[in-house]
Amino acid sequence: MTGPGGSAQLLEKLSAIESDSLLGLIAMADADTRPDKIDVGVGVYRDGAGRTPILRAIKAAEQRLWDEQQTKAYLGGAGDRRYTELLRPIVLGRHAEDERILGLHTPGGCGALSLGFKLIAAARPQARVLVGTPTWPNHIPVIGAARLEVSRYGYYDRDQRVIRFDEMMQRLDGARRGDVVLLHGCCHNPTGADLDDDQWADVVRTVAHRGLLPFVDIAYQGLGRGLDEDARGLHRLLDACDEVIVAHSCDKNFGLYRDRVGSLWIKTGDPGQSRIAMDHVLQIAREMWSMPPDHGAAAVRIVLDDQTLTADWKVELGEMRDRIARVRKQIAAADPRLAYIGEQYGMFSMLPLEIDQVRKLRTDHAIYMADSGRFNILGMADHALDRFIAAVIGSIDG
Numbered sequence: 001m002t003g004p005g006g007s008a009q010l011l012e013k014l015s016a017i018e019s020d021s022l023l024g025l026i027a028m029a030d031a032d033t034r035p036d037k038i039d040v041g042v043g044v045y046r047d048g049a050g051r052t053p054i055l056r057a058i059k060a061a062e063q064r065l066w067d068e069q070q071t072k073a074y075l076g077g078a079g080d081r082r083y084t085e086l087l088r089p090i091v092l093g094r095h096a097e098d099e100r101i102l103g104l105h106t107p108g109g110c111g112a113l114s115l116g117f118k119l120i121a122a123a124r125p126q127a128r129v130l131v132g133t134p135t136w137p138n139h140i141p142v143i144g145a146a147r148l149e150v151s152r153y154g155y156y157d158r159d160q161r162v163i164r165f166d167e168m169m170q171r172l173d174g175a176r177r178g179d180v181v182l183l184h185g186c187c188h189n190p191t192g193a194d195l196d197d198d199q200w201a202d203v204v205r206t207v208a209h210r211g212l213l214p215f216v217d218i219a220y221q222g223l224g225r226g227l228d229e230d231a232r233g234l235h236r237l238l239d240a241c242d243e244v245i246v247a248h249s250c251d252k253n254f255g256l257y258r259d260r261v262g263s264l265w266i267k268t269g270d271p272g273q274s275r276i277a278m279d280h281v282l283q284i285a286r287e288m289w290s291m292p293p294d295h296g297a298a299a300v301r302i303v304l305d306d307q308t309l310t311a312d313w314k315v316e317l318g319e320m321r322d323r324i325a326r327v328r329k330q331i332a333a334a335d336p337r338l339a340y341i342g343e344q345y346g347m348f349s350m351l352p353l354e355i356d357q358v359r360k361l362r363t364d365h366a367i368y369m370a371d372s373g374r375f376n377i378l379g380m381a382d383h384a385l386d387r388f389i390a391a392v393i394g395s396i397d398g
C-alpha cells in the first residue's frame with residue numbers, strides 16, 4: 001500500500017460516507033441566512049430569549065476553579081472520583097450505599113454508553129441488545145461499534161402517538177436470558193413518550209424474571225418531573241435486578257454540553273465482582289480515551305460539594321423544567337392534534353409530519369427539525385413560538 005515515491009497510500013482507499021443526519025441538519029440550519037430561522041433540530045436548552053446560558057451555579061464553580069486550581073496533573077483513568085461520589089445519591093437514590101454499585105467519570109453520556117456496551121461485549125459477545133424504535137440516533141452505531149447484535153422492536157406509534165407497550169412487552173417476554181434491554185431513564189429522546197409507573201413496574205418484573213440485563217441511558221435527569229422522580233424507573237430496576245448498567249449524563253441538567261460530563265455505573269450481584277467489572281471498564285477506557293476531560297466534572301463537583309451552589313443549581317434546573325412544561329402546554333393548547341405534546345416530558349417530541357412536510361417547513365418557513373418530525377420543544381425563543389405553531393398547523397392541514 002505505497003505510492004510511486006514509496007509514501008503510504010492507505011487513506012485514499014476510504015470511500016465517501018453520508019454525514020450523520022443530525023450533523024447535516026445543524027449545518028443546513030447554520031447555512032440558512034434568513035434572520036427569522038428556527039432551529040429545533042439541535043438538542044440544547046434555550047431560554048425565552050433563545051440563548052443557551054451557562055448556569056449561574058456553574059459560572060460560580062468555574063470562577064472558584066480558576067481561583068483555586070493548583071495543577072493540571074493527570075487525574076487517572078477513573079477521572080474525578082469526588083465528582084462520582086457526589087453524584088451517587090443523585091443517580092442511585094436509595095441505592096447510594098449499595099457497595100455492589102460502582103461508578104466512574106466518563107466523557108459525556110456517549111462515553112458511558114460506549115464503555116458499557118464494550119463491557120457487555122467483553123463479558124458476553126453473543127448478547128443481543130433490544131432497542132425500541134425510534135431511538136436516539138447514536139444508540140445503534142454505538143452498539144454496533146461494540147460488535148453486539150441489535151434487535152429492534154416498535155416502541156412508539158407515531159400515528160396514534162402512544163407507546164406500543166404490548167409489542168414492547170412481547171419482545172421482552174421473548175428475549176433470551178442474558179440479552180440486554182436498552183431503556184431510556186426519562187424524557188425519551190426522540191419521542192418524549194416515557195413509560196408510566198405501571199408500565200415501569202411491568203418492565204422491571206419481566207426484565208428480572210427473564211434474566212435480562214437492563215442498560216439504562218439517563219441523559220435528562222431533572223428535566224422531566226424532578227431529579228428523584230426521573231430516576232424512579234432506574235431505582236426500581238436496582239430494587240429487582242442483580243445486574244444493571246447505567247449511562248448517565250450531566251451535560252443537559254448542568255448545561256455543560258461541550259464540556260462532556262458523564263458517568264457509568266455498574267451493578268453486579270457481589271461487590272468483589274463489581275470491582276472486577278470496573279477493572280475491565282478502566283482497561284477499555286484506557287484503550288478509548290485513557291482519561292476523561294476534567295473541567296466540566298470539576299465544575300459539577302464544586303457545585304455538588306457546596307450546599308448553596310447545589311441549592312441554586314436545583315432552582316435553575318427547576319426553571320428549565322418549568323419552561324419545558326410551559327412551552328409544551330402552549331403548543332398543546334394550540335390544536336387538539338397537538339394535545340399529546342402537553343402529556344409528554346423532556347426536550348423532544350415528534351410531530352405528525354411526513355418527510356416532505358418537514359422539508360417544506362425548511363424551504364418555506366426556515367424551520368429546521370429532523371426528517372422524522374422530532375423537534376426540540378425549546379429550540380426557539382418565546383417570540384418565535386406563535387410563528388412555529390402556525391407553520392406546523394398549516395403543514396398538518398396541508
Ligand SMILES: Cc1ncc(COP(=O)(O)O)c(C=O)c1O
Binds near residue numbers: 109110219
Ligand atoms: C438519549 C441520549 N443518551 C445519551 C446522550 C449523550 O449525551 P452526552 O452529550 O452527555 O454525550 C444523549 C444526547 O443527546 C441522548 O439524547
